Amino acid sequence: MAKLIAVGELMVDLMPTPDGLHRPEPGGAVANVAACVARLGGAVLLVSRLSTDAYGDVLRAALDTLGIDASGCKRCDAPTGRAVVSHDARGERSFVFERTGCADTQLAPEDMGPHWFEAGDIVHFGSLGMAASPTREAHWRAVELAQQAGCSISFDVNLRPSLWPSEDAMVEAVRALLPYADYVKVGEEERWVLGDTRVPSLVVTRGGGAASWIDADGEVTVPAAPVPVVDTTGAGDAFWGAILAQLLRGEHDKAAMLAL
Numbered sequence: 001m002a003k004l005i006a007v008g009e010l011m012v013d014l015m016p017t018p019d020g021l022h023r024p025e026p027g028g029a030v031a032n033v034a035a036c037v038a039r040l041g042g043a044v045l046l047v048s049r050l051s052t053d054a055y056g057d058v059l060r061a062a063l064d065t066l067g068i069d070a071s072g073c074k075r076c077d078a079p080t081g082r083a084v085v086s087h088d089a090r091g092e093r094s095f096v097f098e099r100t101g102c103a104d105t106q107l108a109p110e111d112m113g114p115h116w117f118e119a120g121d122i123v124h125f126g127s128l129g130m131a132a133s134p135t136r137e138a139h140w141r142a143v144e145l146a147q148q149a150g151c152s153i154s155f156d157v158n159l160r161p162s163l164w165p166s167e168d169a170m171v172e173a174v175r176a177l178l179p180y181a182d183y184v185k186v187g188e189e190e191r192w193v194l195g196d197t198r199v200p201s202l203v204v205t206r207g208g209g210a211a212s213w214i215d216a217d218g219e220v221t222v223p224a225a226p227v228p229v230v231d232t233t234g235a236g237d238a239f240w241g242a243i244l245a246q247l248l249r250g251e252h253d254k255a256a257m258l259a260l
Helices: 028-039 054-066 135-149 167-180 188-193 235-248 253-257
Strands: 005-006 011-016 022-027 043-051 068-075 082-087 093-097 122-126 152-156 181-189 199-206 210-215 218-223
Touching: 005 028, 005 093, 005 135, 005 235, 011 054, 022 028, 022 054, 022 082, 022 235, 028 043, 028 054, 028 122, 028 152, 028 235, 043 054, 054 068, 068 152, 122 235, 135 167, 152 235, 167 188, 181 188, 181 235, 188 199, 188 218, 199 235, 218 253, 235 253
Parallel strands: 005 043, 005 122, 011 082, 043 068, 122 152, 152 181, 181 199
Antiparallel strands: 011 022, 082 093, 199 210, 210 218
16 A cells, blocks of 8 residues: 655744743644544655754654654654744744754664655655755655656755854755645745746645645636634644645546545
8 A cells, every 4th residue: 555755854843821931732743634634544664863962752652652653763863843933913933943962863874764665655744854964965866766666756945044054055955846746735925936937736825715736637727715823833734734635546537636
């Protein structure tokens, strides 16, 4: 059975509580997508690094509970990355990241097992994995192995400028990866970073508005269902995880996939 191979961010989100404190929740954009696919019945292998600290134990327990294959997650002594989350009156979230030298950024090219990659699999990652070494080189190794095995590649643009040395470095990394991607997710506000690059399947999200699927056959746009907004943390990741779960099942109706 085809599986998702999710490569990259595995961290904790420190979520605000009513008493002014923060509770740790499993997070990281790539891990969130992996969790969604697993919850929808898909087979998932997560490839990252897990800290030996207490947060690392929490993350490993969460992966086991979801039935995600964590054999691609070596343990290391680097700390777990953290994102401190805040919400505005509309439920929109913002982040303060603590990621310098964290465990998932230690993912290295030699961590990639060539035997993991099989024809029909989807390899998913986001741009944050390209922001520093050695995880940058690990992602390129995953791209190489995916191409050799006949996997599809999913790429979430997911711009986080504060985690890059410069905007130019971020743009260069994103545009370097686009030619290798079969499925690209981008927020409308991030679309500028694509430049003139065309990808086989581009999915554009607009928050509470519509989402569009753009490919050689044209553009399909589906409005979002109106729902009360409580917390948007991970919303885009859940959306993309649902798309990938349907692709792994062999679904092809783009309007139905966007409508979820």
